[in-house]
Amino acid sequence: xxxxxxxxxxxxxxxxxxxxxxxxxxxxxxxxxxxxxxxxxxxxxxxxxxxxxxxxxxxxxxxxxxxxxxxxxxxxxxxxxxxxxxxxxxxxxxxxxxxxxxxxxxxxxxxxxxxxxxxxxxxxxxxxxxxxxxxxxxxxxxxxxxxxxxxxxxxxxxxxxxxxxxxxxxxxxxxxxxxxxxxxxxxxxxxxxxxxxxxxxxxxxxxxxxxxxxxxxxxxxxxxxxxxxxxxxxxxxxxxxxxxxxxxxxxxxxxxxxxxxxxxxxxxxxxxxxxxxxxxxxxxxxxxxxxxxxxxxx
Numbered sequence: 001x002x003x004x005x006x007x008x009x010x011x012x013x014x015x016x017x018x019x020x021x022x023x024x025x026x027x028x029x030x031x032x033x034x035x036x037x038x039x040x041x042x043x044x045x046x047x048x049x050x051x052x053x054x055x056x057x058x059x060x061x062x063x064x065x066x067x068x069x070x071x072x073x074x075x076x077x078x079x080x081x082x083x084x085x086x087x088x089x090x091x092x093x094x095x096x097x098x099x100x101x102x103x104x105x106x107x108x109x110x111x112x113x114x115x116x117x118x119x120x121x122x123x124x125x126x127x128x129x130x131x132x133x134x135x136x137x138x139x140x141x142x143x144x145x146x147x148x149x150x151x152x153x154x155x156x157x158x159x160x161x162x163x164x165x166x167x168x169x170x171x172x173x174x175x176x177x178x179x180x181x182x183x184x185x186x187x188x189x190x191x192x193x194x195x196x197x198x199x200x201x202x203x204x205x206x207x208x209x210x211x212x213x214x215x216x217x218x219x220x221x222x223x224x225x226x227x228x229x230x231x232x233x234x235x236x237x238x239x240x241x242x243x244x245x246x247x248x249x250x251x252x253x254x255x256x257x258x259x260x261x262x263x264x265x266x267x268x269x270x271x272x273x274x275x276x277x278x279x280x281x282x283x284x285x286x287x288x289x290x291x292x293x294x295x296x297x298x
Contacts, residue, residue, distance in 0.1 A: 178241025
């Protein structure tokens with residue numbers, strides 16, 4: 001296996017921290033003022049209540065830990081490897097919900113095993129070298145990918161305003177969040193090269209300030225997604241779109257190579273399709289649970 005063990009450990013640690021953050025921020029979103037439409041007054045009240053909520057603040061602290069581990073993983077490993085490994089956050093979320101007193105169904109256990117098997121198989125087949133893409137991103141593909149990502153995210157937000165039931169709107173916003181998270185990961189990989197050169201190189205890089213802006217947008221949209229409908233609608237969308245787009249960006253922008261030979265490539269495509277299906281099914285198994293599982297307005 002060409003993926004170094006420390007990249008796997010860092011990625012899994014990041015996934016655990018993000019899973020803790022997701023559960024905390026989802027709980028805080030349920031207690032924030034309702035935002036049914038993106039009006040200035042409603043958004044301002046939502047933001048003010050969110051920024052002062054203790055659970056959201058704890059979630060941000062967990063995010064900081066996860067982000068630090070993610071930066072280290074991206075610096076040492078490939079974007080097309082680290083981001084798919086973050087899907088393991090769904091497994092950690094499942095364990096966290098179990099600790100909160102929610103029983104785990106047989107369907108959840110089966111899909112969790114499928115997800116785990118897919119991740120293990122992915123690591124055994126992946127052929128990306130940790131140093132792939134070390135010369136930095138290709139500018140033209142990066143510009144095209146950024147424009148396409150902005151267009152997709154905006155389209156999802158517009159459609160979410162018109163979509164009913166609430167689960168559909170939450171899923172669409174979740175897709176937008178996944179796009180933003182993939183963009184953040186790509187920027188973090190670029191930023192990690194400056195961080196390795198020293199604090200001054202990081203502070204004077206445009207990537208640092210772009211990450212802050214894009215990251216803030218991601219935090220805001222994730223709160224909207226959590227409030228728009230059940231976590232089982234938004235989280236699978238986020239967890240699927242983020243790694244899949246990251247693989248595309250890693251290959252096209254960072255010149256990463258994730259397979260060796262046609263059969264390995266076919267196996268990876270099959271695994272990613274099964275991985276996406278397991279993520280979606282794992283998120284949907286309790287969509288029809290009682291209302292206590294939903295946030296207000298969901």
